[in-house]
Amino acid sequence: MKIKKLLYIIPILILAFSACDYIDEPYTEGNGTVNPTDTVKRKILLEDFTGHQCPNCPAAAVVAHQLEALYPGQIQIVTIHAGFFSQMVSPNYLIDFTCTEGVALDTYFGVSTIGNPNGLVNRKEYSGSRVIGPNDWPSKVAEFLAMEPDADINLGCSYNDGSGAIDLTVDVDFFSDFSNDIMICAFLTEDSIIAYQKNNDPAVGTTPEIANYTHMHVLRGSMNGTWGDTLTTGGVSANDSYQKTINYSISTGTWDTEHMHIVVFIYDATTLEVIQSEEIKLK
Amino acid sequence: MRTLLSVIFIMTFLATGYSQDLLPNSSIQGDFQTDFQYYFEDSLIGAPNVPEKLLSNGYLNLLFTNGNFNAGIRYENYQNVMQGFDPRYEGSGIAYRFAEYKHKDFEITVGNFYEQFGSGMVFRSYEERSLGIDNSVDGIRLKYKPFSGVYLKGFIGKQRFFFDKGPGIVRGIDGELSLNEFIPKLSTSKWRYTIGGSFVSKYQEDKDPIYKLPENVGSWAGRLSLTNGKIIFNTEYAHKINDPSTVNNLIYKDGEALLVNLGYTVKGFGLMLSAKRIDNMSYRSDRTATGNVLMINYLPALTNPHTYTLEAFYPYATQPNGEMGFQGQLSYKIDKGTLLGGKYGTYVALNYSRASSLDMQPINDTTLVMAKGTDGYTSDFFALGDELFFEDFNIEITHKFSSKVKAIGTYALISYNSDVIEGHTDGMFYANVGVLDLTYKVKPKKAIRFEMQHLWCKQDEGNWGMGMIEYSIAPKWFFAVLDNFNYGNPDKDKQLHYYMMSFGYTRNAGRISVSYGKQREGIICVGGVCRNVPASNGFLVSITSNF
Amino acid sequence: MKAIKFSLFLILLSIFSFVNAQEIPSLDIKNMDGSVYSTDSIVNGESPIIISFWATWCKPCVRELTSIAEVYDEWVEETGVRLVAISIDDQRTFNNVLPFVNGKDWPFDVYCDPNGDFKRAMSVNMVPHTFILDKDRKIVWQHTSFAEGGELELIELIRRLNDGEDISE
Numbered sequence: 001m002k003i004k005k006l007l008y009i010i011p012i013l014i015l016a017f018s019a020c021d022y023i024d025e026p027y028t029e030g031n032g033t034v035n036p037t038d039t040v041k042r043k044i045l046l047e048d049f050t051g052h053q054c055p056n057c058p059a060a061a062v063v064a065h066q067l068e069a070l071y072p073g074q075i076q077i078v079t080i081h082a083g084f085f086s087q088m089v090s091p092n093y094l095i096d097f098t099c100t101e102g103v104a105l106d107t108y109f110g111v112s113t114i115g116n117p118n119g120l121v122n123r124k125e126y127s128g129s130r131v132i133g134p135n136d137w138p139s140k141v142a143e144f145l146a147m148e149p150d151a152d153i154n155l156g157c158s159y160n161d162g163s164g165a166i167d168l169t170v171d172v173d174f175f176s177d178f179s180n181d182i183m184i185c186a187f188l189t190e191d192s193i194i195a196y197q198k199n200n201d202p203a204v205g206t207t208p209e210i211a212n213y214t215h216m217h218v219l220r221g222s223m224n225g226t227w228g229d230t231l232t233t234g235g236v237s238a239n240d241s242y243q244k245t246i247n248y249s250i251s252t253g254t255w256d257t258e259h260m261h262i263v264v265f266i267y268d269a270t271t272l273e274v275i276q277s278e279e280i281k282l283k
Numbered sequence: 284m285r286t287l288l289s290v291i292f293i294m295t296f297l298a299t300g301y302s303q304d305l306l307p308n309s310s311i312q313g314d315f316q317t318d319f320q321y322y323f324e325d326s327l328i329g330a331p332n333v334p335e336k337l338l339s340n341g342y343l344n345l346l347f348t349n350g351n352f353n354a355g356i357r358y359e360n361y362q363n364v365m366q367g368f369d370p371r372y373e374g375s376g377i378a379y380r381f382a383e384y385k386h387k388d389f390e391i392t393v394g395n396f397y398e399q400f401g402s403g404m405v406f407r408s409y410e411e412r413s414l415g416i417d418n419s420v421d422g423i424r425l426k427y428k429p430f431s432g433v434y435l436k437g438f439i440g441k442q443r444f445f446f447d448k449g450p451g452i453v454r455g456i457d458g459e460l461s462l463n464e465f466i467p468k469l470s471t472s473k474w475r476y477t478i479g480g481s482f483v484s485k486y487q488e489d490k491d492p493i494y495k496l497p498e499n500v501g502s503w504a505g506r507l508s509l510t511n512g513k514i515i516f517n518t519e520y521a522h523k524i525n526d527p528s529t530v531n532n533l534i535y536k537d538g539e540a541l542l543v544n545l546g547y548t549v550k551g552f553g554l555m556l557s558a559k560r561i562d563n564m565s566y567r568s569d570r571t572a573t574g575n576v577l578m579i580n581y582l583p584a585l586t587n588p589h590t591y592t593l594e595a596f597y598p599y600a601t602q603p604n605g606e607m608g609f610q611g612q613l614s615y616k617i618d619k620g621t622l623l624g625g626k627y628g629t630y631v632a633l634n635y636s637r638a639s640s641l642d643m644q645p646i647n648d649t650t651l652v653m654a655k656g657t658d659g660y661t662s663d664f665f666a667l668g669d670e671l672f673f674e675d676f677n678i679e680i681t682h683k684f685s686s687k688v689k690a691i692g693t694y695a696l697i698s699y700n701s702d703v704i705e706g707h708t709d710g711m712f713y714a715n716v717g718v719l720d721l722t723y724k725v726k727p728k729k730a731i732r733f734e735m736q737h738l739w740c741k742q743d744e745g746n747w748g749m750g751m752i753e754y755s756i757a758p759k760w761f762f763a764v765l766d767n768f769n770y771g772n773p774d775k776d777k778q779l780h781y782y783m784m785s786f787g788y789t790r791n792a793g794r795i796s797v798s799y800g801k802q803r804e805g806i807i808c809v810g811g812v813c814r815n816v817p818a819s820n821g822f823l824v825s826i827t828s829n830f
Numbered sequence: 831m832k833a834i835k836f837s838l839f840l841i842l843l844s845i846f847s848f849v850n851a852q853e854i855p856s857l858d859i860k861n862m863d864g865s866v867y868s869t870d871s872i873v874n875g876e877s878p879i880i881i882s883f884w885a886t887w888c889k890p891c892v893r894e895l896t897s898i899a900e901v902y903d904e905w906v907e908e909t910g911v912r913l914v915a916i917s918i919d920d921q922r923t924f925n926n927v928l929p930f931v932n933g934k935d936w937p938f939d940v941y942c943d944p945n946g947d948f949k950r951a952m953s954v955n956m957v958p959h960t961f962i963l964d965k966d967r968k969i970v971w972q973h974t975s976f977a978e979g980g981e982l983e984l985i986e987l988i989r990r991l992n993d994g995e996d997i998s999e
Contacts, residue, residue: 020484020501020524027527027535027656029495055708059532059655066493110370115574127447129371135529136571139490198708201532203654208708310852314953344953348855353951385856399945402921409920409945434858434866461865475865510863515928517864544925553929583922588887612926614933627900630934681896722893722978730978755977792959792972827955829972 040175042149044141045265045277047078047120048134048217049111051085052093055200055208060117060134061216062204067141074145076263076277078187079217080105083112085198092196092209101187101226102219108226122274123267130272150176153278155264164252166282168223170244170264172231179235181269185228186246188220188282191259220255223248223262231266257282309349314792314829316412317341320365325820328779328801331366338365340372342412356380367816368415369574371445378446379419388428395419398438400457400481403581404521404540404564405504408442416575419443420453432464442568442577449577451568455483477508485568485579494533494656500526502538502566502580515546515555521580523566527656529573530565531604534659538563540582551616557585558609562641562662565603585610586636586675589695591718592767593738593747597699598806599673605641607667610634627683635676640668640703671711674698691720701743705806714740728757734765746771762786767803792829797822853967854881855951859916860942862928867941869948872967877910878991879963880984883943883954885918886930891958894976899936901981909988913938918957920944962987962997970998 048064050057064077081097083106088094105111111118111131118131121140126132132140156169168186197213199205205213222228223246231242250257265277319339324332341360346353357379361372381394397419399407410417422440429435439454459479463469469476482503489496504521523538539562546555566580582601585608589595601608612634619628643652643660652660677695684690699712721733734751751765767781783800804818854869861867872879882898884891895915898905905911915938917927924944931940943949952961955974962971962984971987973980987997 021497021499023495023497023525023535025535025658027495029492055706070492113370127444127449128374129445131371133529133571133573135533138493139571142490142492202651312852312953314955316955344950346951346953348852353855397945397947397950399921403945407921407945410950459866475863477865508864512863515863515925517925546925546929548929548932550932551935553926553931553933555926555929557925581921583920585922588923590887590889612929614930616933616935628935632930632933720889724978726979727982728977728979732978755979757977757979758973758975758983759977761975761977787975789973789975789977792974794974827974829953829955829974 040149040152041074042145042147043074043076043153043277044122044144045076045078045120045263045274046137046141047080047105047123049080049082049106049116049118049120051081051083051087051112051116052095052097052195052197052215053087053089054085054116055198057085057117058197058199058204058210058213059201060119063134063137064119065216067138071141071145075141076265076279077217078189078219078263079215080111080219082106083116085112085116092211095193095195097193097215097218099219099221101222104226124273125271148175149276150174150178151266151276153264153266153276155262155278155280157262157280157282159257159282161252161257161283164250166223166246166248166250166262168246168248168262168264168280170242170246172242172244172266172276174236174240174242175238177235177237178268178275180271181233182231182236182266182275183228183269184224184231184244184264184266186223186248187263187265188223188250188255189217189261189263190220190255191216191218191261192256193218193259217261220260221250228267230269309347311345311347312830313343313345314827315341315343316825316827317360318365318823318825320819320824321822322366323820325801325818327777328781328820329804329818330801330820331817333366335363338363340365340368351385353383353385354381366819369445369576372415374446376446378417378443390426392424392426395421395443396424396438396440398424398436399581400436400455400483401459401479401504401506402519402542402583404519404542405481405502405523405566405580406453406455406457406483407579407581409581414575416578417443418576418578421448422453430465432461434459434461442579444569444577449568449572451485451487451570451577453483453485453568453579455481457481474509474511477506479506480504483579485566487568487570494527496527496570497525500524500566513547513549515544515548518543521564523564526563526566526570528565528567528570530567531563531659532653533655534563534653534657536563536659538566540564542583551618553612553614555612556610559583559585559607560641560664561601561603561606561608563604563659584608584638586638586673587612587634587677589677591693591716591720591734591736593736593749594677594693594695594697594716594718596716596738596747596805597697597712597714599636599638599675599699600704602638602672602703605643605662605668606638606672607641608636608638610636625682625684630681632679632681633677634679637674638672640670640672642666642668670700670703671698672700672703687724689722691718693718693720709743712740712742714738730755730757740771744769744772744777759789760787765800769803792827794825794827796825799823852969854961854963854969855948857947857951859948860944862917862931862940862942864924864942872914874910874912876965877912878965878988879967880911880913880988881952881961881963882913882915883918883949883952883957883959884915885957886923886926887919888957890976892934893978894958894960894980895936895938896934897978897981898984899934899938901985902937905985905988909985909992911985911988915940916948917942918944918946918949918954920946960984962991964991970996 080102082103086098152173154171158167193215194212198209260282263279265274267274321337322333343358346355359378360375364370364372379395383392397408408418408420420440424438427435437456441448462476484501489498502523506519508517519542521540525535527533542559544557567577569577584601586599614632617624617629642663645652646658675697679693681691695716697714701707701709716738718736724730732753736749738747749767753763755761764784772778781801785798787796799822801820856870858866958976959974964970
């Protein structure tokens with residue numbers, strides 16, 4: 001009698017054990033790069049909050065670059081140095097990678113209080129938090145890129161080497177309706193800065209620090225403030241188009257203008273979620 | 284949200300109007316806790332500027348009982364989250380609510396619940412408010428006792444993630460069999476035999492474009508316990524299939540854990556020896572989660588949880604990716620009337636614990652250990668790694684000299700691997716800590732307590748000395764002042780005093796305590812899980828109440 | 831929305847004064863050896879019961895129970911009271927409860943609540959937390975924290991309870 005009752009449990013056990021997914025090698029997806037086509041694609045903003053003293057951060061940068069390679073041109077990476085790990089410490093960590101806008105974003109989104117590395121994917125909120133760990137970036141990015149674009153951004157840029165004046169023209173075409181105000185923001189980033197970086201992942205480089213680490217996509221500032229300008233108020237409809245010109249001057253000689261980009265993105269002023277982004281070389 | 288409100292309405296309704304007439308056996312009880320702290324910026328000790336100045340965490344629990352029916356809610360309020368807690372708690376709301384019904388051998392819970400299977404190595408949901416941990420499962424739980432001595436449990440649900448839920452679904456079953464109750468022949472045996480087993484699995488969608496991630500990750504555990512009142516033996520083994528996650532750097536290796544305890548105890552004597560091996564056992568309902576969130580299992584640290592401030596400076600937390608741990612504990616009472624026992628007897632406790640790395644070998648010549656997207660490493664089950672994580676040898680002697688004077692003396696030798704435990708690169712810290720705790724009863728209900736503590740350390744912040752005086756009037760009042768002085772800090776500018784004044788008033792189950800002073804940046808640990816608390820300078824008011 | 835919540839809160843608070851004295855909940859906790867123990871077995875005939883929540887790592891708890899242990903036999907003889915100590919040690923220290931209690935040579939019963947089920951059901955926020963139950967197993971008094979000499983207060987209350995006084999405040 002007792003045994004019989006207990007036998008009922010066996011099918012439950014079998015059911016339970018079948019709920020296991022054993023993965024065989026290779027562990028990587030075999031899906032290569034996405035086919036390039038002429039049509040407009042969704043492009044997303046990935047903000048990687050980091051610091052040169054952060055030993056786990058180089059591994060996060062690898063994830064960002066893997067995604068960049070997987071979805072060429074569709075991911076605009078901005079590396080934001082802020083918080084504890086971005087402090088300057090002698091003798092090797094005396095370069096200031098921070099900027100006012102980056103620190104303001106870090107404070108607002110509370111990223112470094114949660115920890116570095118962490119990031120924002122299109123600044124979208126998931127389960128009450130916008131802060132996404134690097135190992136979750138691929139899933140979130142894939143999710144976004146599976147969706148049709150809601151807008152298209154076309155950029156034109158002229159830079160005056162002598163004065164440091166930037167003349168940026170932006171064309172935005174919407175394919176979907178939005179009921180809230182739309183903001184536009186233009187960030188300046190610099191690539192290929194060689195400097196020290198702490199590292200604890202031997203697969204990325206030497207530990208505990210890399211003497212000649214290549215810092216990419218470093219946020220240097222914004223052409224129109226931390227939160228940008230209003231593109232339009234009271235919402236937009238599909239097929240609406242907007243043009244905008246943003247002028248800004250950088251002090252010459254501070255940054256290596258050969259390796260600079262402007263990252264432009266539009267976002268919903270209420271949800272703060274990024275709708276579309278685009279990138280152009282400064283020169 | 285609306286459903287929650289209606290639950291409250293129903294509870295209120297039942298408890299007020301009808302409780303006396305229709306539901307004579309119903310009752311409502313609850314408890315309330317609020318802490319608020321006013322912060323001053325203090326750049327010397329590294330206390331940050333808090334823009335809100337005043338931060339507060341508050342909790343209200345309500346429980347309704349009527350015969351076989353229970354229901355409860357917890358309202359939480361973080362306005363804004365106090366320093367040292369995860370800022371993602373910000374906000375307020377009903378973070379926990381449940382209804383429970385019992386009928387004979389059957390029990391069903393709907394809503395949030397806390398549960399532990401065996402020692403918790405494959406599943407434990409619990410709340411540890413002081414650490415900001417609450418991984419309650421929101422779902423359905425069944426408990427059933429088909430026969431005497433047989434305990435079955437099963438559940439399905441999602442775990443709490445701040446004021447939301449984690450992305451993964453967790454389900455599990457557990458069975459425990461007490462052989463003495465189940466087999467009549469054994470009912471009179473001096474030995475008690477208990478066996479148990481659990482299976483837990485989680486489901487989380489794989490949307491990763493780079494790696495093939497398992498969507499269903501199963502784990503199982505088996506346990507055994509034998510005891511005759513003097514000898515205690517229990518063990519549990521747990522196994523988990525491939526579960527690449529942020530914590531294990533996306534390796535596909537299976538995980539396993541073994542915990543063994545063997546003890547001998549008679550009146551006045553207790554000895555307990557424990558050993559464990561943890562290998563890649565971080566198990567969460569979101570593979571990308573880090574920190575103290577969405578943990579499905581619990582891996583106890585086999586170290587002594589120190590309570591004196593300076594002894595607790597360098598606490599240990601289990602390393603879920605891999606560790607070997609040992610602990611031996613001895614407690615002994617020297618009888619009264621003997622030379623060492625004195626008039627009242629002396630109590631001696633010895634504890635030794637050690638945690639070190641696993642032996643980890645590369646899977647092949649070209650792959651680094653723990654390389655992302657590989658099988659990670661291979662490990663010999665019984666081999667010790669060569670890196671020491673933590674070691675603690677400590678002794679505690681409690682002696683009562685007279686009806687008025689009692690003393691506790693402790694000494695601890697601690698080795699602490701800050702690289703592994705804190706993820707910094709400051710190397711090993713070696714600390715010796717001595718504490719003398721003296722209580723002098725002025726009157727039967729009035730007592731003065733002195734605590735003198737000293738920490739010797741050549742690394743980190745150097746030597747510390749601490750003195751405290753506490754005056755208490757039972758059962759209602761206590762006052763205390765303390766000074767914790769970092770006189771040995773290698774940086775002369777940081778040789779600072781951390782003073783603190785506090786008082787408390789207790790009336791039955793209500794208590795208010797107020798303290799003012801400076802707190803060093805440190806790690807608070809409960810049950811081998813820790814959180815980092817930043818330095819602070821300010822007022823802390825804490826109120827708890829039951830009704 | 832906020833107003834609704836707040837008014838609800840007030841309603842709830844206002845009803846607590848009319849609440850019936852509660853009995854201890856019926857649930858499964860553990861013996862120190864890990865086997866199942868039902869709280870229904872916490873009985874003491876017609877005499878009062880003290881339930882004290884504690885933990886091996888809680889110094890005031892251990893001081894309180896040690897103070898009581900020294901006079902416990904006298905208490906039992908005089909008042910017939912039964913003390914039940916509930917350890918809330920979780921899995922980390924649970925296995926050390928039995929050797930610890932034996933090492934201390936405590937004369938009262940100790941049970942374990944490693945995942946806090948009993949603790950939550952009794953609305954215990956922090957330890958030490960002590961309850962007095964009358965002969966009908968109804969909670970008539972509770973207290974949190976311990977100061978030296980607090981055990982004297984406890985036995986006074988038991989005496990008054992035995993004399994038929996109402997000790998709830």
